[in-house]
Amino acid sequence: MLMSARARFYGLNLGIPLVCAVVVFLLFDMTRIDIAFSNLFYDPLHQVFALEHVRLFEKITHKWARIIPNWTGEAAIIGALLSFVWPIFKPQKRPGLLRLLEKTRLAAPLRFAHKHRRDFLYVVFAFSLSSGVIHYLKGHTSVYCPVETTQYAGKIEHKEWFQNFDLLKVAGDGRCWPGGHASGGFTMLALYFVARRYRWRHSKALMHGALALGFVYGTTRVLQGWHYMSHTFWAGIFVWLSCWLMALLFYGRAALEQPECQAKKSPLGERAKTLVS
Template identity: 60%
Template sequence: MPLSARQRFYLSNLGLPLLLAALVWLLFDLTNLDRWFSDLLYDPATGHFLFQHDALFETLTHKWPRILPDWTGELALIGALLSLLWLLVARSAGATALLEAARLAPLLRLSNRHQRDLWYVVLAFALSTTLIHYLKSHTGVYCPVETTLYGGSQPHLEWFEQFSLLSKAGDGRCWPGGHASSGFTLLALYFVALRHRWVHARALLLAILAVGMLYGTTRVLQGWHYMSHTFWAGIVVWLSCCSCALLCYGRPALQAAPARISNRRACETPSALQSR
């Protein structure tokens, strides 16, 4: 029996991420696979990871890349506030004329036209960041370089070993990957593209996933995260962004016919359409 559109949507957007979560837990959290990867990057002779103390690598892969998600979130918040400003000034002909003279009116109209998208991005960023910080403090996992496995003083712990729902689990703040999650927060833009039927939405999705994986992998090379921390960050952020998109847009708005199909049909002649 074929699946309905509703079932296909939830299966691909919620079911698959949850399946991936189960696979990551089985393959990484219940085995030594994470440590095997990190062992390849660790030099016992020097007691350092490959790029652990490389200042240039730290700047290029950790400090500068933060600009992209930070600016995206800040611009979305500014745009959302401008959309509210336009609702206020549009009631006054004098204020509108003043903004027109200052050439600010087009910007305010644009923000008002995309008000829902802007507030969605703000909400998705806020929820993703909140969940990541909550999980960090309520699992108390230490980073590899902080543990006795790699020259540190803290015990190696898995996130589920001391998870606490209502209280902080410890001083560790390493699970899920924070830097990776900042890259994955750009997934909010994918759901905006999906809502507007952008033809290149899938390409945008792949690019954002690549950015998140790159952000997380660079921290693995420095010994500040295990590889699974990046996967967990992507799963948490995806579920956050998808949940917010369902709240702000609704499933039908995210699952209408792709733009390329609609455009192709629009280009067909009436006789071709009637022949179907």
């Protein structure tokens, strides 16, 4: 039974992303589906994507949208730094300092930060690893965005990521694969793994929300001609694996594979059910 639980854990968290990678590679990278999809939003007469130069759309979907992952990452850094204040100053052993912190209402957040230091550090490292992996892949595949290619009135020939991939050195100036903007939304998956550690019963909703955010971020860039749809899928796969591997390092498999806590049943509801039956 232990082996079965272990196999299920790795099957869900590692097996499914790898299967998705194979499907995306065969369905998108080995066909022209990406181009066919982008063609739906391209005006060949004026040689422009319909939403490419709409400033309001750009501001809302690209600039303002960054607030969510940016603020989350900044909050995690601040929380990680504050987590060291309580054990360094040890206010519980200094009545005067403790009274001051209680009076200024700083004691509660400092205790909270200290209690959840591992979680704050995990989010910081998960965000960093995800960003690092995406940055590395961008530089070592040198894929150009659709609007930069001859397919859409650009100057660079379109190539798939595996045609340019170089493991040890920068492959060129292209920086379009995987989707960087989409990866920003997907990094919120780190919060899902924190929730899994605590067996929060809404953790799956958090996961679905992070996935939806990444796909929304990625799709808006597809509509503007700055990415192909497959770039979003690849970003999601790499960010998931990065967050999951970092969660394994910080929390361990035993903590992450525990089932979610179920909602507590009302004693009154249980009593009513018994009377009816």
